[in-house]
Amino acid sequence: MLDCTELGVRYDALPAVRGVTLGVPSARIVCVLGPNGAGKSSLLGAISGQVRPVAGSIRFDGEAIEMLPPHAITARGIAHVPEGRMLFGDLSLRENLLLGAHNAGSLARAADRLDATLDAFPMLRSRLDEPAGMLSGGQAQMLALARGLMAAPKLILLDEPSLGLSPKATADVFRLVAALPARGVAVLLVEQNVRRALAVSGYAYLMRNGLFQAQGPAAELMRDPMVQDAYFGDLHAGE
Amino acid sequence: MAHDLAQNTVDGLMTGSAYAMLALGFTLIFGVMRRLNLSYGPSIMIGAYLGTLVHLQFGMGAAVVALVTVLGAVAAGFYVERLCFAPMRGQAATASMVASFAIWMQLEELATLLLPRHSYPFPALIARPPFEIAGILIRADRLLTLGAAIAAMLALWLLVHRSRFGLALRATARDRATARHLGIDVDRIGLIAFLGASALGGLAGMLVIAADQQITPMFGMWATFKGLVAMMLGGLGSIPGAVIGGLLLGVVEAHGQWFFGPQLRDLLVYALLFLCLVLRAGIGAGVPSAERRI
Numbered sequence: 001m002l003d004c005t006e007l008g009v010r011y012d013a014l015p016a017v018r019g020v021t022l023g024v025p026s027a028r029i030v031c032v033l034g035p036n037g038a039g040k041s042s043l044l045g046a047i048s049g050q051v052r053p054v055a056g057s058i059r060f061d062g063e064a065i066e067m068l069p070p071h072a073i074t075a076r077g078i079a080h081v082p083e084g085r086m087l088f089g090d091l092s093l094r095e096n097l098l099l100g101a102h103n104a105g106s107l108a109r110a111a112d113r114l115d116a117t118l119d120a121f122p123m124l125r126s127r128l129d130e131p132a133g134m135l136s137g138g139q140a141q142m143l144a145l146a147r148g149l150m151a152a153p154k155l156i157l158l159d160e161p162s163l164g165l166s167p168k169a170t171a172d173v174f175r176l177v178a179a180l181p182a183r184g185v186a187v188l189l190v191e192q193n194v195r196r197a198l199a200v201s202g203y204a205y206l207m208r209n210g211l212f213q214a215q216g217p218a219a220e221l222m223r224d225p226m227v228q229d230a231y232f233g234d235l236h237a238g239e
Numbered sequence: 240m241a242h243d244l245a246q247n248t249v250d251g252l253m254t255g256s257a258y259a260m261l262a263l264g265f266t267l268i269f270g271v272m273r274r275l276n277l278s279y280g281p282s283i284m285i286g287a288y289l290g291t292l293v294h295l296q297f298g299m300g301a302a303v304v305a306l307v308t309v310l311g312a313v314a315a316g317f318y319v320e321r322l323c324f325a326p327m328r329g330q331a332a333t334a335s336m337v338a339s340f341a342i343w344m345q346l347e348e349l350a351t352l353l354l355p356r357h358s359y360p361f362p363a364l365i366a367r368p369p370f371e372i373a374g375i376l377i378r379a380d381r382l383l384t385l386g387a388a389i390a391a392m393l394a395l396w397l398l399v400h401r402s403r404f405g406l407a408l409r410a411t412a413r414d415r416a417t418a419r420h421l422g423i424d425v426d427r428i429g430l431i432a433f434l435g436a437s438a439l440g441g442l443a444g445m446l447v448i449a450a451d452q453q454i455t456p457m458f459g460m461w462a463t464f465k466g467l468v469a470m471m472l473g474g475l476g477s478i479p480g481a482v483i484g485g486l487l488l489g490v491v492e493a494h495g496q497w498f499f500g501p502q503l504r505d506l507l508v509y510a511l512l513f514l515c516l517v518l519r520a521g522i523g524a525g526v527p528s529a530e531r532r533i
């Protein structure tokens with residue numbers, strides 16, 4: 001469904017992504033793992049149109065999208081839940097969620113989606129009129145996820161959704177992510193929590209210095225001694 | 240004395256309602272873009288000059304002139320947005336402001352090229368003598384301005400707080416990057432807000448000029464100044480604030496003019512502005528931004 005070929009991103013002269021090729025099949029979870037500065041967020045940004053790639057192509061459902069502006073990409077069914085959640089703290093949960101459904105075209109249709117989306121987020125439903133800034137880290141991440149799903153995406157890009165969360169909140173987030181394919185949503189997951197990410201993913205890429213160093217079915221990578229050393233050790237020593 | 244106070248207050252509210260509309264337009268632009276558009280008044284003036292031109296050349300009546308004025312202000316606003324704001328989105332607030340000052344000069348030049356004399360007649364919207372309620376003289380065209388200001392404020396409030404566009408506008412005002420992440424076309428939102436502000440300004444300017452029944456090249460500076468002061472009195476970037484600021488400015492001016500004359504009147508306004516800014520800085524100490532969000 002999503003196919004990136006030889007994708008390159010640079011900031012001024014600094015390359016952040018240096019020619020990576022990746023695919024996400026529909027209704028599957030694919031993850032990209034790697035340390036800080038590897039270029040993971042830049043890769044997602046290129047897919048959702050936040051940054052223009054300097055090289056390569058991005059095809060979504062067969063259509064080249066690398067030159068489209070972000071709103072056109074969202075309209076085609078790609079939602080991007082950014083790193084650090086980026087909620088509007090002084091707007092209500094309801095307003096944050098409705099904003100996620102901007103591509104629905106009208107407030108009425110966005111409100112319909114709101115009702116359907118909230119079924120998976122019962123703890124948000126009772127607090128719809130509170131400001132988003134009142135939420136705890138775990139709840140805020142749930143809201144960010146729900147806001148992403150409000151776009152009714154075919155593919156959702158998740159940038160480090162477990163960052164800074166308690167073990168319990170992390171487990172909640174991964175449980176929700178794991179359930180997305182059953183709802184027909186494909187996931188491109190960026191994580192530093194290697195163990196959990198591999199556990200929910202079908203396929204994984206390991207990224208460092210803007211390049212993919214290894215890739216393969218998640219179950220195989222989990223057993224790979226090279227991966228064990230390079231990624232389980234230094235990324236999450238304290239986990 | 241009591242009668243003077245009442246009459247001045249009523250007069251001030253009527254004039255202030257035009258200031259409030261000017262401030263609403265400023266607020267819309269400032270609230271979304273965090274940028275001052277100094278060419279705001281001059282682009283309204285271009286609209287009014289085009290209206291006058293249509294009046295003089297083709298003998299068009301008040302309704303057509305009013306329409307041409309508003310549309311002309313929107314067209315001039317579009318020109319300013321493309322030149323000063325669209326190329327510098329998301330950065331360089333000062334560059335936009337300086338550029339809008341340069342365009343101000345250009346628009347004033349254009350106005351005097353179109354109509355070189357110092358002042359021209361502008362058709363009145365309602366040409367009937369003032370009427371009296373409880374001893375207070377009221378001009379019908381000023382009353383119309385007040386009504387238009389109330390309608391504009393309500394419409395703007397509904398648009399911002401009850402529509403999909405308004406929600407996207409508030410998101411863009413808070414954080415452009417996040418709004419883009421959500422698939423909001425932030426450039427388009429900015430442009431529409433800008434044109435809406437120009438239309439609102441055009442309406443306000445048209446009502447003021449029609450009440451004065453004349454236009455001069457000073458109008459651009461006048462409109463930018465009144466709108467800016469009213470917005471600052473109301474606390475930068477809030478819709479109710481812009482209205483309160485506009486009305487306050489009108490009332491203070493009316494009393495100042497009556498009791499102290501025109502020079503001291505303006506001094507009084509500056510003193511009030513200074514007081515407002517100082518008080519707000521005091522209240523807002525420790526708060527990261529004293530500016531309110533639309």
Ligand SMILES: Nc1ncnc2c1ncn2[C@@H]1O[C@H](COP(=O)(O)OP(=O)(O)O)[C@@H](O)[C@H]1O
Nearest residue numbers: 011015016034035036037038039040041042043
């Ligand atoms: N907006 C930016 N401007 C300049 N450099 C950036 C920007 N965003 C990221 N970078 C740089 O690009 C590289 C990759 O960053 P990023 O994509 O955020 O990696 P990751 O998400 O894997 O931590 C880093 O060296 C980072 O400093």
Ligand SMILES: [Mg+2]
Nearest residue numbers: 040041042083
């Ligand atoms: Mg990142």
